[in-house]
Amino acid sequence: MFRKMVNLVIALSLIIGAGFIGADSAPKVEAAETKLPFKDIEKHWAKDNIISAYNSGLIEGFPDGTFRPNDVVKADQFVAMMLKAFSKTTDGKTEFDEDWIMELADKRPDTAMKLGLLVRNGFDFKPAKSGYWAKPFIDLLYEVDYLPTFDEIFPKNYDVYKKQIKREQASYLLGEWYTQYDNTLDPYYADFVTTHSGLKDFNTFTNTSVKNYRAHVLLAGIMTGYPNENFYPHRFVTRAEALTLVQRLCDKTLRTPYQPDLTGQYYAEVQGNIYLISDKFKYDMYNSMAELAKKHVTNGYISQDGLGFAVLDSKETADKNDFLFRLGDYEKLAPVDLSVGVGASTTRLLMLVYPINKKMPYAASYFDSLLNLFTGNDKGTELKAKIISIEKTVGTKPVEFIFNNRKFSLYAEGEIFTLAMKY
Template sequence: MKKMLISGVTALALLTGGIVGFGGVGSSVEAAQAATTFKDVPSTHWASSAINSAVEQGYFKGYADGTFKPSSPVTKAEMASILGRLSDQPNATTQEQNNFTDIPEWAKSGVSTAIAKGFISPSTYKGKLDAQGALQRGEMATWLTQGLTVVDPDYKQALSDVTNTVVPAKEYFTGKLASAQKNAVAVSLGTGLMSVANDKTFGVDRTTTRAEVAVLIARYAAVAKTKPADFQGLNELRAVGLTGTNLNIIAPKYQKTPEKKFSPNMDYSEVTDDFSKVRNKNIITDTKYADLKIKNWIIVNTYAKDAERSIFYPVFVDEGYTLVRGAYYSFAELELSVKSTTMNTLQAGSLLNSATINPMNSPNSKAFAAYAGPVINDFTKTRGVFAVNNPVYWSRGLLHFDKELISAVSLVTKEGPAYSVIATD
């Protein structure tokens, strides 16, 4: 009876795109041999290894004509069946019922299992999964990150922590990343589970291909075995979400400025090294040309290697670029309330007497242009005069570690709290 059931599902899987997810592909040796003979998956294919592995484990099967069709889209029913087959995935503590009315008979068991394992939450749908529809990347990110919350509760906390973070994807900077998918996209990027494309977009509306799913299966297994705190990128995204800055992760030597460096006339009890206390607050400026708030403050270390540079390095800095004299990059997202119809960029620079947060300069890298991040020139006209009253853009500055150049980064709010940090030995 069992053999008949497997055989039937396997035959149907071939008709519906070759996804198995229920076994029945023969021995792992036979499956691996089959994988290496796919006419459309040469050894040079970017996902060749992952495809071979996925076929060997029984998640996919090729087509009768000897192809794998790596670029073909995967439907939601097919992906649910695959996720249901992840044997290391525990069941969710709270079980939801499969109340979808549009699931084909062959996929009902797989969808129910994927729900039980926490990947799919029927309560977020309206009775229909659109099971035969192609799975888009935004929904894929949601499913996978929901699965991670079942594996480790800290992933659930991470999904909450990144609510107000800066997402290193073009859609975030252009305002096209829906809030319903933002958190899942952020965690997917922070863990390396998913990535942006060459055009710097995450592609929430792009369909997911068979080759991509093969890669994602392997990545998910690796991420699920890793603690959230072990991903620096995710730590940065969580820190920015909660406090507005990644300073404590990238530049931990910057600590609260000692009391002895302050004027005796200043109430040191008002000084903090918690950036969240001044985030989005009105900052006291040196001149009165505009009111100023800092929404986010990103630090990038160009001397470190790979991910240690910051998850935001590819967003703000061109690959291979390194600063001199021990400086880190400082990028601040500013919100101005311009008070004069003639205020220009030079006057913006006079708002804060700081080399670290300089409202006059914006990122000028090709990378940031590719991400379509807003810069000061987007809001000015002839002779640098501001054309809008409430621009929101990113500034560029330097955070120094050269002892001859180090100075405290201090921001005092009109509401009272003062933020001040300086590099320590």
Template sequence: MKQTVHGNKKRRTIRIIKWLTTAMVAGALLPVVSGPIQWNSTANAAGVNESKVNPFKDVQGHWAQATIAKAYEKKLISGYQDRTFRPNGKVTRGEYAAILARATRMESVDEQKQTTFSDLQGHWAEPAVRQLAAQGFIDAKDYVNGFKPSTELTRYEMMKWIANGLMKSESSFQDAFHDTQNTLLPTPEVNRGTIRDEQIPYLALVRGTGIVGGFQDGTLKPADTTTRAEVSAILLRYMDVEGTDASKYSDLNELREVGTTGTNLTTISNYFYSKDSVKVSDISKGDIILSNKSGILNLHRFIVVKIQNGKAQGIYNNLFVESNITSGNYYLTYADISFRSNTDKTDLITYSRGLNSELLKFRRLDIAHAEKNGFITIPDSPRELISKGKKVRFWTRSFLEFKNGTYHIYAQGIGEMKIQNMK
């Protein structure tokens, strides 16, 4: 259920004055007021006269210039006494806690119920940290050795606190968190093993809602520190998402379907399962035996990207699709499979024929794109990967018709996956 602040106005004013006073001493990036805002990507679109509302002399030409102007106009942020904002300056845990404590609209928690940290006594950020921990933003178990408020904040900490806040603000985000435990994040870092399994659902919430979009190469860089400019942009977006319904975010819905069924098929496309069809999560438990006895295949995930008028759509488009796609309307599909060949003859055409289905094919991903994003795919010389009797795991690609398509594939002992699109 959505929570709303109903605190005493006088008490809140005293607390704000206290925090602002201590923040000026510490040079922290602190908000002045909290409240809902509408996110806009540019100052002009928001109707902001940047020269009037942005007093900072060091943000001209910075990527977050318009964002900082918006945050300043909304009195979310302040700068330093020398009229600088220092957009690339690092943010500490204490500074971020002070900002986030005012960005949230959730109900405050009585001081007697607030969590305490031994190393925060008397620190200027103590009230904000205690409040956030009591509200559920900060998990005290993450800081058993002390909160260490002057430690630079990592991007993962920033994203986890926000994800926790979403789950506390609306129960549908708790459902989304559980649905994405086993999802595929749209970042090459998952292929490289630099994101831990327990981090995935937290990152899925902030990525799926658009609060965090990632860098140009698609990475989320959870171990990196964050900056004042990034914090400004991300908290503006968080304020817009807090308390809403998780089901309204199409990207998050794709991640949820992949997490629960192994595919985003029904979220991104017009395809649906036929009566008595099994899902990818079911079929992954059985063997797909090639009809010509050339091998045995196991399907783990089946990712779909919608191509409409030659443009890729969906949360996975940048991760999977190379730039030189064919124009038109269709669905590109990418299958995460394990395969064991039964023949000395490594022949991709023979393997594909043995599938008796256009749903899966032994077609390699674009090799340069695959290497860039950490995928294992069939190399130019398949023998480098596939050999008789050896089970290997890799990605292949195929496509589905945009309209009037029907496909099926059978796994021994599990059943048949049957999908169709009659539109």
């Protein structure tokens, strides 16, 4: 309820108001009409996609009645197409799609607010009236912090955007957008897919940060390989391909997510995302944490993020904290009874975070059960006595100790203690 109210406030506050827009063979978009808007797309694989994009105002053709689907696009044309994919044109006026703004306000309220400010200051999806035509589109990327001005692949240098774009560069722009505004993936899972994609040239990306999102766009189904099991990261992107990619970026129904073979792997599925777990001990501990949470947290609310659990008083508080965290307003976060989880990637670590004042009205029983779990043989009461004795003198520097042949460390930061167990 809290986030819905905030989203409504943000959406109502946005005075949103637009271009030149310009093979991954794609799931075809249903054409809205049979009459072809361009004379050179009749036998093209992206015909239906092109028709749909034309009808929605996403693309325009050339004065001679062609679309030239096989022409290569430049990075600035690709960026303009990306932005316009999240817009709607009504009576000649192009605005950001209100539904997308509402969704963005939930995931990235800071970005939604910045977009509103930029629109009020004049961004309208139109090319610059003088000078470099794509300047308004490119400037927006940095003004909303989509990219840092010093980005390795696309720094704020207009000459970079005037060059033809390759598939590896497209994957970078699409992946950056996907991970910021759509979904985040477990990096360990992404690494696994990078080496188990089945694509013969997936390791031939340029050895820079341009390769950061290759697994993300593949898993999301925004980009795919070719039937001959190649990705072709160094091929240039055509107008038809660019159109197809940005359509998938903004419309989940057009994607065909890659599904790797996870036979023999330890993993958990959390809110639709896969998290790989590096070893059986960590996998068993994670599942035990989940089972103990269900058993012992009877009045509070269990919030899960990745391979960790947090206990709060209610879902409303958890949603509010999540929103404030995304907004960057950390001082207003409501206190958490405790949080516990297993280390990411191959880290051989378990962590338990709890308040210094020991006030855990919804998780006291869960806390004791976790200490039993950490000891390995129900010696939680003894471990509790041990850490209480250490708490009296511990600071930000971890105090390491051995208990029941297991390695522990304890340190304090602010109003919380962190107990870690290495194995």
